[in-house]
Amino acid sequence: MSPGRDVAVRLEGVGKVFPGNVRALADVNLEVAEGEFLVVLGLSGSGKSTLLRCINRLLDPTSGRIWIFGSEITAAQGAELRRMRRQVAMIFQQFNLVRRHTVLTNVLSGTLGRAGLLPSLFLRFPAAERERALAALERVGIAERAGARADALSGGQQQRVAIARALMQEPRVILADEPVASLDPALRHSVMRHVEGLNREEGLTVICSLHDIDLVKQYATRVVALRQGRLVWEGAPGDLDRDTFHDIYGTDAEPASNTTI
Amino acid sequence: MPRGDELSAPRTHWAKNVARLKALTVDAILLTTAGIMVEFLLMAFSGVRGPTGMLLTAEEILDRIHYPWLIMSGVILAFLWNLFYGWIGASPGRALVRGVGEREAALPWSHTLRGWFTVLFIELTFFTGWLITEVDLPTFLTKFSKASDIVRGLFHPSATVLHQGILLLVQTVFLAFMATAFAIPVAFALSFLAARNLTRGSALTRAVYTLTRTGMNFTRAVEPLVWALIFISWVGIGPFAGVLALWVHSVAALTKLYSEQIESIDPGPVEAITATGASTLQVIRYGVVPQVIPPFLSFTIYRWDINVRMSTIIGFVGGGGIGYILKPRVDLGEWGEVGTLVLLIAITVWLMDIVSARIREKIV
Ligand SMILES: Nc1ncnc2c1ncn2[C@@H]1O[C@H](COP(=O)(O)OP(=O)(O)OP(=O)(O)O)[C@@H](O)[C@H]1O
Numbered sequence: 001m002s003p004g005r006d007v008a009v010r011l012e013g014v015g016k017v018f019p020g021n022v023r024a025l026a027d028v029n030l031e032v033a034e035g036e037f038l039v040v041l042g043l044s045g046s047g048k049s050t051l052l053r054c055i056n057r058l059l060d061p062t063s064g065r066i067w068i069f070g071s072e073i074t075a076a077q078g079a080e081l082r083r084m085r086r087q088v089a090m091i092f093q094q095f096n097l098v099r100r101h102t103v104l105t106n107v108l109s110g111t112l113g114r115a116g117l118l119p120s121l122f123l124r125f126p127a128a129e130r131e132r133a134l135a136a137l138e139r140v141g142i143a144e145r146a147g148a149r150a151d152a153l154s155g156g157q158q159q160r161v162a163i164a165r166a167l168m169q170e171p172r173v174i175l176a177d178e179p180v181a182s183l184d185p186a187l188r189h190s191v192m193r194h195v196e197g198l199n200r201e202e203g204l205t206v207i208c209s210l211h212d213i214d215l216v217k218q219y220a221t222r223v224v225a226l227r228q229g230r231l232v233w234e235g236a237p238g239d240l241d242r243d244t245f246h247d248i249y250g251t252d253a254e255p256a257s258n259t260t261i
Numbered sequence: 262m263p264r265g266d267e268l269s270a271p272r273t274h275w276a277k278n279v280a281r282l283k284a285l286t287v288d289a290i291l292l293t294t295a296g297i298m299v300e301f302l303l304m305a306f307s308g309v310r311g312p313t314g315m316l317l318t319a320e321e322i323l324d325r326i327h328y329p330w331l332i333m334s335g336v337i338l339a340f341l342w343n344l345f346y347g348w349i350g351a352s353p354g355r356a357l358v359r360g361v362g363e364r365e366a367a368l369p370w371s372h373t374l375r376g377w378f379t380v381l382f383i384e385l386t387f388f389t390g391w392l393i394t395e396v397d398l399p400t401f402l403t404k405f406s407k408a409s410d411i412v413r414g415l416f417h418p419s420a421t422v423l424h425q426g427i428l429l430l431v432q433t434v435f436l437a438f439m440a441t442a443f444a445i446p447v448a449f450a451l452s453f454l455a456a457r458n459l460t461r462g463s464a465l466t467r468a469v470y471t472l473t474r475t476g477m478n479f480t481r482a483v484e485p486l487v488w489a490l491i492f493i494s495w496v497g498i499g500p501f502a503g504v505l506a507l508w509v510h511s512v513a514a515l516t517k518l519y520s521e522q523i524e525s526i527d528p529g530p531v532e533a534i535t536a537t538g539a540s541t542l543q544v545i546r547y548g549v550v551p552q553v554i555p556p557f558l559s560f561t562i563y564r565w566d567i568n569v570r571m572s573t574i575i576g577f578v579g580g581g582g583i584g585y586i587l588k589p590r591v592d593l594g595e596w597g598e599v600g601t602l603v604l605l606i607a608i609t610v611w612l613m614d615i616v617s618a619r620i621r622e623k624i625v
């Protein structure tokens with residue numbers, strides 16, 4: 001049963017029941033190979049966010065087991081859990097920057113998992129890390145805003161800062177929960193291209209939930225779909241046709257080009 | 262590791278019984294209290310005289326009320342009402358604890374027994390209160406002349422205490438400041454233990470939460486004047502006892518405000534920092550602290566403002582500040598000097614109020 005070396009993330013019978021008997025995930029089995037760009041589709045409330053948050057244990061699954069590169073994260077606790085989380089960076093729909101901190105400090109906070117505790121509590125980071133943070137900002141194209149307060153930036157810029165923060169973590173896996181859903185359509189590609197860059201150039205494994213069918217076709221290497229907490233479909237982005245679309249989203253829905261579904 | 266599923270059935274059953282018991286207790290207390298007030302008023306208006314031949318005072322009546330009988334009938338009535346709520350409408354306790362059905366909620370108050378009971382209860386409380394607090398309107402309306410020289414004194418302040426008054430006023434403001442300053446670090450640390458969203462982790466942290474909350478609620482329930490009495494016997498009469506009294510009260514009040522602020526933060530940054538593999542302290546430093554600093558500052562300044570108010574009277578019991586010379590002037594009837602001191606206090610409190618409001622506006 002030991003997973004092969006090229007399996008980045010492996011879920012076995014994962015389920016999540018929230019208090020009040022809300023079943024958000026049921027018996028999810030999934031293997032994500034290293035270097036994949038996996039897109040998770042599904043209606044609102046189908047469990048996409050819950051699935052992503054179980055992978056890095058922001059939420060504790062109520063059943064099943066999850067492995068990251070062969071180590072079981074569902075069995076890890078304390079320092080061991082934090083060490084495993086460092087391999088898995090996360091990007092959020094609402095960016096989740098520390099709004100009152102500078103852009104640079106936000107990017108540096110990606111290094112917290114390996115930073116010295118005391119200096120980090122005073123927002124002090126080694127010079128080498130600061131240089132790497134500036135380089136990461138350079139890469140996403142906003143190095144000149146390094147000293148600005150995070151909430152002074154536009155949404156698209158904030159999400160790029162969040163990507164730089166994820167980059168600083170030196171992860172092997174990126175979880176992205178609807179990373180472009182609160183951005184103008186025009187900005188979506190600019191953010192998605194950075195995520196794609198991490199996937200193509202750094203070979204990072206990406207697991208990303210998306211709503212926009214055009215984006216799925218353009219960036220995904222594989223697609224899975226959730227419905228009421230269950231995996232109901234799996235295939236290549238090219239296989240996404242009208243019928244599978246109805247299977248995933250219900251018969252009322254219509255796939256419309258360039259629209260959010 | 263499935264949790265929740267199996268437990269939920271007995272748990273809801275259990276919760277229902279607890280709710281029933283709560284409703285019954287509330288009703289029993291309400292009905293018993295109503296019974297006590299009825300007997301009180303009956304005795305007061307029946308003209309019963311005591312052994313001395315005088316009409317009974319409120320306290321004497323309270324001593325003669327048949328409590329055991331009233332409690333028993335209160336409990337029985339509560340039982341019946343909770344049993345037959347289907348016919349006579351929900352009891353007040355049931356309505357408070359479990360709510361009422363849609364059809365019943367739509368009825369105007371005069372169509373429900375509960376409504377009539379509530380109105381009766383309020384009237385009873387009012388008339389009983391009138392007697393117990395010895396309300397005496399005729400005296401209030403006809404005997405103003407005695408108090409008029411006090412009012413005249415207040416409007417003719419005397420300059421003799423001005424110098425000492427101003428000195429003590431400075432002490433008052435510093436007293437409030439020191440109490441607030443000492444309270445900040447303690448309340449800051451405690452507030453993280455008293456925030457529900459940070460203490461969900463384990464049974465131990467939940468116990469710490471409950472303990473901190475309970476302790477702080479108790480501390481806050483005791484007025485600073487009472488704390489002053491305690492600290493005066495500890496460190497002696499003087500401003501330091503006042504500082505300690507206001508400090509204890511401020512710690513409790515600020516802990517509550519701070520922790521409520523922590524509970525209402527955006528969980529997003531907390532998630533983001535946790536996901537980097539940061540430790541709990543780092544998550545608090547990066548995910549929580551930046552979000553709560555501005556409201557904390559605002560609460561703290563407001564607290565200083567309140568402490569200035571309180572420190573003006575904490576001297577009445579010996580806690581230092583301007584109240585310390587105000588009390589003897591009142592006792593001696595030196596109304597001109599009282600007038601000066603009251604004016605000084607009013608001006609200070611008013612200025613503090615404006616300054617603190619301005620600063621708080623700028624922060625938030
Ligand atoms: N903290 C929580 N407590 C209780 N129920 C929750 C909680 N978080 C999510 N749920 C429930 O779990 C189910 C799945 O939610 P989830 O957020 O994973 O869906 P989603 O696919 O991400 O939806 P969206 O597209 O709207 O983000 C929903 O029914 C939701 O109401």
Ligand SMILES: [Mg+2]
Pocket residue numbers: 048049050177
């Ligand atoms: Mg979601």
